[in-house]
Structure formats: structure tokens, C-alpha cells
Amino acid sequence: xxxxxxxxxxxxxxxxxxxxxxxxxxxxxxxxxxxxxxxxxxxxxxxxxxxxxxxxxxxxxxxxxxxxxxxxxxxxxxxxxxxxxxxxxxxxxxxxxxxxxxxxxxxxxxxxxxxxxxxxxxxxxxxxxxxxxxxxxxxxxxxxxxxxxxxxxxxxxxxxxxxxxxxxxxxxxxxxxxxxxxxxxxxxxxxxxxxxxxxxxxxxxxxxxxxxxxxxxxxxxxxxxxxxxxxxxxxxxxxxxxxxxxxxxxxxxxxxxxxxxxxxxxxxxxxxxxxxxx
Numbered sequence: 001x002x003x004x005x006x007x008x009x010x011x012x013x014x015x016x017x018x019x020x021x022x023x024x025x026x027x028x029x030x031x032x033x034x035x036x037x038x039x040x041x042x043x044x045x046x047x048x049x050x051x052x053x054x055x056x057x058x059x060x061x062x063x064x065x066x067x068x069x070x071x072x073x074x075x076x077x078x079x080x081x082x083x084x085x086x087x088x089x090x091x092x093x094x095x096x097x098x099x100x101x102x103x104x105x106x107x108x109x110x111x112x113x114x115x116x117x118x119x120x121x122x123x124x125x126x127x128x129x130x131x132x133x134x135x136x137x138x139x140x141x142x143x144x145x146x147x148x149x150x151x152x153x154x155x156x157x158x159x160x161x162x163x164x165x166x167x168x169x170x171x172x173x174x175x176x177x178x179x180x181x182x183x184x185x186x187x188x189x190x191x192x193x194x195x196x197x198x199x200x201x202x203x204x205x206x207x208x209x210x211x212x213x214x215x216x217x218x219x220x221x222x223x224x225x226x227x228x229x230x231x232x233x234x235x236x237x238x239x240x241x242x243x244x245x246x247x248x249x250x251x252x253x254x255x256x257x258x259x260x261x262x263x264x265x266x267x268x269x270x271x272x273x274x275x276x277x278x
Contacts, residue, residue, distance in 0.1 A: 004078075004206075005046035006213035006224045007038055008053035009060045015082050017111040019148050021191035021227045023054045028216040034237060035066050038214050039073055041241045045212070048100070049075040053213050054227050058085040064092045071098035082108035083121065086128040094128075094135055101138040102128070103184075107145035110152045118155060126163045133180040140182045148188030190271025192225055201262045203273045208245065208254040220244050222253055230266045 010029045016022070030038070042049060049070055051057040058081050060066070070077050075098055083104040093099055104125050109118055129139035141160070143153055160177065161168075168175040174184040190196065207222030214220055218237035219229040231253070234244035244250060256262050267273070 002046040002210055002212055004048050004050055004211040004224075005042040006050045006053045006211065007035070007042060008055060008214065008216045009035065009051050009057050009063070009066060011053075011055040011216045012059055013054070013056040013082070014059060014084060015056070015108055015112045015114075017082070017105075017108050019107065019111055019145060019188055021054075021193065021225075023227045025054075025215070025217070025228060029060055030062075030066075030216055032062055032065060032069075034218065035062070036069055038218065038236050039066075039069055039075070041236050042212075042214065043073045043075060045241055045245075047074070047076055048078060050078045050080065050224070052078075052080040053215060053221075053224050055216070056082055056085065058089040058093075063089065064095070067092070067096035067098055071096060076100035079103070080105065083125045083128075084108070084114065084116075087124045090128045090131070094131060094137065099132075099135075099137050101140065102132060103140045103142055104129070105142050105144070106156055107143050107149055109156075110145070110149040118152060119159065122156060122159050123163070126160065129181045130164075130178070133178060136180065138180045138182070140184055141177075142184045142186065144184070144186035144188065146185060146187045191227065192230075192266045192270035192272070194230060194266060194269070196269040196271075198268045199271055200273070201268055202260050203262060203270075204260055205257045205267065205270070205273045207257060207267075208250060209257055212241070212245070222250070225270065225272060226266065231264060 011023050012027045077098045078101045080103045109121050132139045164178045168177050176182050213224050214236050215229050218235040220233045220236055233250045262268055
């Protein structure tokens with residue numbers, strides 16, 4: 001079993017963050033039939049489904065229906081969002097018994113010119129986290145921008161402390177700021193890109209070992225950072241995931257991660273995997 005299955009319900013985003021790789025693919029939204037097919041296949045391999053790879057999942061008009069299907073299949077759902085739509089769409093998330101965790105990329109604010117103030121944006125995110133905690137849902141607020149857009153970190157932390165109060169407990173990646181509410185830190189990293197310089201040929205990866213990704217057109221990729229589907233292993237709308245993962249390219253890729261002998265051109269250029277080795 002894999003620990004994580006990433007299913008990109010849309011690759012469209014309402015922001016254009018400077019730290020995000022973005023995608024060259026045409027904008028696409030999963031249909032109800034496509035989601036059902038992909039989710040049913042993924043359920044054979046994982047208990048956790050992430051409604052994300054690229055794009056902003058809260059944009060999808062069928063978000064509620066997708067959550068219902070995930071619940072019927074027995075998934076625990078994880079959402080990654082930039083947080084800008086939580087005031088409008090947060091109730092849809094919190095009404096789902098399948099929702100396990102929501103990760104909010106707070107660093108998205110500084111990387112864009114938004115129509116709302118930082119204070120209003122944060123209040124919306126913090127309020128969602130508090131309501132999520134009351135429903136036994138985990139919230140993780142992320143500041144993965146050390147070395148990048150981090151000049152607003154002080155203001156963000158100040159407002160966070162004022163909102164949640166109490167003593168923050170240090171945990172492995174950051175702090176537990178309240179019951180089921182966490183703050184995570186992280187360094188800015190270079191996304192894997194075909195045109196980038198080679199980073200390393202001796203590193204490991206979680207791809208195909210504890211995670212797999214499915215793009216909005218059904219393309220199966222090894223991890224959540226293959227933004228353009230460069231390592232296309234097959235299509236989940238046309239084949240079973242078991243058959244796709246048994247193909248020579250997938251087997252060789254997984255083996256390369258286990259032995260730290262990287263061959264795939266995109267993986268040779270992955271700044272995130274290389275960063276984890278340091």
C-alpha cells in the first residue's frame with residue numbers, strides 16, 4: 001500500500017505564486033465520472049487521497065460531490081489550498097466526514113497581489129483552522145518560504161499568536177499552536193524542471209514508494225512535483241493502476257529511488273529531493 005495518492009481535480013489556480021513551478025498543460029477539471037474511476041483505482045493502493053497536485057482544489061464546482069465519493073470509498077481526504085477561498089468554500093470541506101487534514105500555504109499571500117489585506121486573509125485562514133479543530137480535522141499552516149518570500153513572516157506569526165494565544169509546543173516540523181492546529185516551516189526549493197541544471201544522481205525519493213500522482217487528464221506520475229507530466233507512466237482512465245505500476249519504466253524508477261542511482265532526466269533535476277539529502 002502507498003501512503004499517499006495525489007489526484008489533481010483541477011490544474012487551474014486563482015493565483016500565480018512566484019515559488020510555484022506552474023504548468024504548461026491546458027486547464028482541465030475532472031468530471032464526476034473521471035473522478036469516480038480514478039478514485040476507485042487509487043483506493044486499491046492507498047487509504048489517503050490528496051485533492052491536489054497542481055491547481056487550487058477549492059475552485060472545483062464538484063468539490064462536495066467528490067468528497068462524498070471519497071467518503072463512500074473509505075478514503076481519508078487531505079486538501080492543500082492557498083487559503084483564499086476558505087471563507088467561501090470552507091463549509092463544503094467541513095461538512096465532509098472524510099476530511100482528515102487541510103494544509104494552507106500561507107506563503108501564497110506574499111507571492112501575489114491580492115485584493116484583500118493580509119490581516120483579512122489570515123483571519124479567514126485562522127477561523128477555518130479553529131472550526132476544523134472543533135470537527136476533529138487537522139489543519140497545517142505552512143510557511144515553506146525560508147530563503148524566498150518571507151518578509152511577511154513576522155506579521156503572520158504575530159497575528160497567529162494573537163488569534164490562537166496559549167503556549168506553542170515544538171514539534172518536528174514546526175509548532176502545535178492549538179489542538180489539531182499546526183505551523184510548519186520549510187526552505188524554498190527548486191522544482192524539478194527539464195531545462196534546469198542537473199542537481200544530483202545520488203538521492204532518493206518517495207515517488208512510487210509511498211506516493212503516486214494522477215493529473216487531471218488521467219496521466220499517472222511518480223510524485224506530486226511532476227507538474228507537466230514529464231514522467232508519464234500511463235493513464236488511469238484507460239488502464240488499471242496495478243498494470244501501470246508494473247510497467248518497466250515504473251519498476252525501474254522505483255528501483256532507482258531505492259538504490260539512489262537516478263536515471264530519469266527530470267529526477268536528476270529535482271531540487272526538492274536533493275535538498276532532503278543535505
